[in-house]
Amino acid sequence: MGKKALLLHRFLQLLCIGELVWQFVFYLSRWSSLPEQPGIHFAHGGNFDVYASRIYGFYPHLMSLITLTANLLLTWVVRNEKLRLGLKVNERGKRLIIGSIVIVLDLVAAAVELCFCLWVYAVSTQDPAAMDKGPGYVLSAALIIALAGVIFQCIVNAVCREKSPEDESLTPEEKRKRRFRFLLTGNAEKAEPAKHHALFRAASWIIVGIMLMILAFVIERLPKDDIADNYHGLAYFANLGDYYAKWLVFLPFIVMVPFMALFEVIGIVSHKKGKAQLTALADRLKLIFAVFGAWWEIHLGSELPIGIVSVTAFAVLCIGSAVSYILGKHRDNTKS
Numbered sequence: 001m002g003k004k005a006l007l008l009h010r011f012l013q014l015l016c017i018g019e020l021v022w023q024f025v026f027y028l029s030r031w032s033s034l035p036e037q038p039g040i041h042f043a044h045g046g047n048f049d050v051y052a053s054r055i056y057g058f059y060p061h062l063m064s065l066i067t068l069t070a071n072l073l074l075t076w077v078v079r080n081e082k083l084r085l086g087l088k089v090n091e092r093g094k095r096l097i098i099g100s101i102v103i104v105l106d107l108v109a110a111a112v113e114l115c116f117c118l119w120v121y122a123v124s125t126q127d128p129a130a131m132d133k134g135p136g137y138v139l140s141a142a143l144i145i146a147l148a149g150v151i152f153q154c155i156v157n158a159v160c161r162e163k164s165p166e167d168e169s170l171t172p173e174e175k176r177k178r179r180f181r182f183l184l185t186g187n188a189e190k191a192e193p194a195k196h197h198a199l200f201r202a203a204s205w206i207i208v209g210i211m212l213m214i215l216a217f218v219i220e221r222l223p224k225d226d227i228a229d230n231y232h233g234l235a236y237f238a239n240l241g242d243y244y245a246k247w248l249v250f251l252p253f254i255v256m257v258p259f260m261a262l263f264e265v266i267g268i269v270s271h272k273k274g275k276a277q278l279t280a281l282a283d284r285l286k287l288i289f290a291v292f293g294a295w296w297e298i299h300l301g302s303e304l305p306i307g308i309v310s311v312t313a314f315a316v317l318c319i320g321s322a323v324s325y326i327l328g329k330h331r332d333n334t335k336s
Contacts, residue, residue, distance in 0.1 A: 005099030012106035093160025
C-alpha cells in the first residue's frame with residue numbers, strides 16, 4: 001500500500017487504541033461514584049433495561065478489545081498480502097485496492113469502538129440518552145463507508161486491470177461472471193477448493209474462543225430479569241418457556257465443537273493427501289458450525305428464542321456444502 005495510505009492507517013490504528021484507553025480511564029474515574037447496581041444495558045428508546053454489578057460495566061471494554069484485536073489481525077493480513085485477492089491489476093491498482101481495504105477496515109473498527117465509547121459514557125454517567133440514536137448514526141456511517149470502499153475497489157479493478165491474451169478471448173458471458181464473482185467474493189478468478197484452508201481453520205476456532213469469552217463474562221447475571229433471585233443458578237430458555245440449569249446455555253457449542261473437531265481431523269488428513277474437495281467440505285462445515293453455534297449462543301445468552309430461520313439457513317448451508325462437494329468430486333472424476 002502507498003505511503004499516504006500507510007500513514008493514515010497508522011493514525012487510525014492509534015485512534016482505535018486511544019478509544020479503548022479512553023474507555024478504561026473514563027470508566028475507572030467514575031467507578032467510585034457509581035451505585036453498586038448501576039444500569040449497564042439499554043432497551044429501545046435509550047432506557048436502562050438491566051441493572052447489575054459494576055463489574056459488568058467492563059462489557060463494552062471487552063468488546064472493544066475484541067474489535068481492536070480483530071482489526072489489527074485483519075489489516076496485517078491484507079497489508080502483507082497474506083490473503084491473495086487473485087486480481088490481475090497493475091502495481092498502482094494493487095496499492096489502491098489493498099490500501100482502501102485496510103483503511104475501510106480501520107474506519108469500521110473505529111466506528112464500532114465509538115459505539116462502545118458511547119456505551120461506556122452512558123454507564124459511567126448513568127445517562128442512557130447517549131445510547132438512544134447515537135450508535136445507529138455511527139453504524140449507518142460505517143456501512144456507507146464500507147459500501148463506498150467496495151465501489152471504489154471495483155472501479156480501480158476495472159481501470160487498472162492488466163489485460164492478457166486470455167482476457168481478450170473471453171466471451172461477454174464469461175466477463176459478466178468474472179465481475180459477479182468479484183462483487184460477491186473480492187476475487188475475480190474461479191475459487192480453488194481448499195484455497196483458504198488455513199484461514200478457515202483459524203477463523204472457526206477464533207469465533208468459538210471469542211464467544212466463550214463473552215459467555216463467561218455475562219453468564220453470571222442470568223437470568224437477567226430475576227430481581228427477587230428466585231431462579232439462582234438457572235437461566236431462562238425462551239424456546240421452552242421455563243428456567244433450566246445455566247450450563248445448558250453452552251449447549252450449542254457442546255453439540256457443535258465435537259463435530260468441528262471431527263472436521264478439523266478430516267481437513268488436516270485430506271489436505272495432506274491432496275484431496276482438495278474433501279478438505280474444502282470439512283473447512284466449510286467447520287466454519288458453518290462455528291458461526292451458527294456462536295449465533296445461537298448469543299440468543300441463549302440473551303434469553304432469546306432460537307428461530308426457525310437460522311436453523312433453516314444452517315441446514316441449507318450444510319446441504320449446499322455437501323452438494324458442492326459431490327459436484328466437485330464428479331467434475332474431478334470426469335476430468336481424470
